[in-house]
Amino acid sequence: MNAIRFNDALRCAAEAVQDDTLPSAWPVRVVRDVYGRLRFAVDCDSSDYPVDARQRLETAQQALGRYATDGRLLFRDDFSNPDEVFGGPDWHLARIAAPTEIEPDRAIEVRVLDRQIIGQDWLRTELAAEAGHPPRIVFYGLKGGVGRSTALAMLAYRLARDGKRVLLIDFDLESPGLSGLLLPPERVAACGLVDWFVEDAVGQGDLVLGDLLSDSPLADNTSGSIRVAAAMGNGERAYMSKLARVYADVPSPDGPQRFAQRMGRIVNTLEERERPDVVLIDSRAGLHDVAAVAISRLATIALLFATDSEQSWQGYGQLFKHWNQHPQVLRAVRERLAIVQALFPDSDQVERARRFLDRSYELFSEHLYDDIEPGDDAQLQAFSFQPDAKDAPHFPLRVRWNARFQEFNPLMGREDGGVDDKDIELAFGPFFEQIIELIEVLRA
């Protein structure tokens, strides 16, 4: 018999709980532990559950091989506070595809609690429902070097020119650099976000709030402002030591404060202090927890920067598949996504634009859009778009490649190797207009 591997284990477990002879009063759930091992869980006391059903489940659990936590099932009496365990917010209805060669259209649904060391925040969307905050635009890329931070800086400048108060938050903690793009050294604030995280962990985050923000000179000659919360403060000497502690859970009277909650709290606090018109958030690249929080919990709009490369499509494909397996999360997240074709080249633009659009549509329609049949009554409510629909999340916003923006300093004039408004409009003009339109829609 072939050993069960990670990819098969959850499907095998899900198939086992479809057994019609199991008591319908207590639907069987699946707990996947931090090592990927599985256990069946039933929301009743062990003494109430029929012995024969229990034996069948134990047999099915053991059949998972190394992916069975052990032979025992989990019942209410295994926990000190079973209501909290079985009623917890982290249970998700997972949709698991059957092996494609057997029944290509068949998917099984099962309620799963996925315990992970990291990565849970890709599936937590509750903070986004909070009302009353200004539009938050998250800049995200699977990999660096696609012009994400440059686009963010330029959009901040454009918004400031339009008279907007822009708050810019650099959550790219592992690669702090946004302040270098927007602030000359003498303007960098005394403290960075890492300082807030470490001080907050010992209960005195307020101490550094007054020293966290600085004004970017990029907005000096505009009617607006760009206030920057950098990752790192001026004259920092212990960044690595602080960074190593940023992600630790912090005890609090309301339960442990996870990184995601703390990240949300500092964003709310800065918004309350600054009253910005728009918040631009630089998320770190890759499939990292910071990005998970930024996209799943903070973003009003999440800009997904991509180039037409297999690395981009495969990476986004994995992320979208993950959401696709959790329908409630999928519905909460997909409406705030917008893909950006970064570094849009000078040559063969028609062909390159078409190819990007095709790949993007393929990606979104396969994983994020609702499947609807032509003439279906549900068509009007469905989240589904035609390939050429310009208001669709898959239809790319474009940032043109421009040699002047490679390793450039936005604080320099054109004569010193920097750029002027004409260069900026040429590269970013249409991108700006689309974002500004989105912001106006959100504010309305």
Add this chain to the structure above:
Amino acid sequence: MGNEVNYAAAARRHLNDGRLLLGQGRRANAGQLFGFSVECGIKAVLIACGVARGSDGGVAEKNPLDQKKGHPLRTHMPILSSRVPTFGNLIPDGPKATSYFAMLARPGDMDDWRVDHRYWDESSIPLDSVARWECLAVEANAMLDQARLDGVL
């Protein structure tokens, strides 16, 4: 190695029995059990995070770094919770332990609990603290629920 010690089961038993006593107005002994429940909860996580085990299956008698000395984490509350951060070098999976211990909001609430309360006259035991000790015991058991779901217990 013996298996007499089962900290997780003991943590729950002490909490449940403490609540029974509290329901009968027997606060002094209820408080004693809540303290043991917290201690067992912490030790269950320590063992799950790789702390060396002794002959009874509990925290090892000797410090693995210096066999001439006793293991600093084989002790009672409130000294135990105050030593956990100090002796992090004896907890092989420190980050995991930290994430569980973050579920205990105020371990300092047990600073006035003493294992010797069992010998004391009831009038000398700080009975007003029993409610806080119970809260911490509830948190310790919720922490163990999480560890059980995580598959580390």
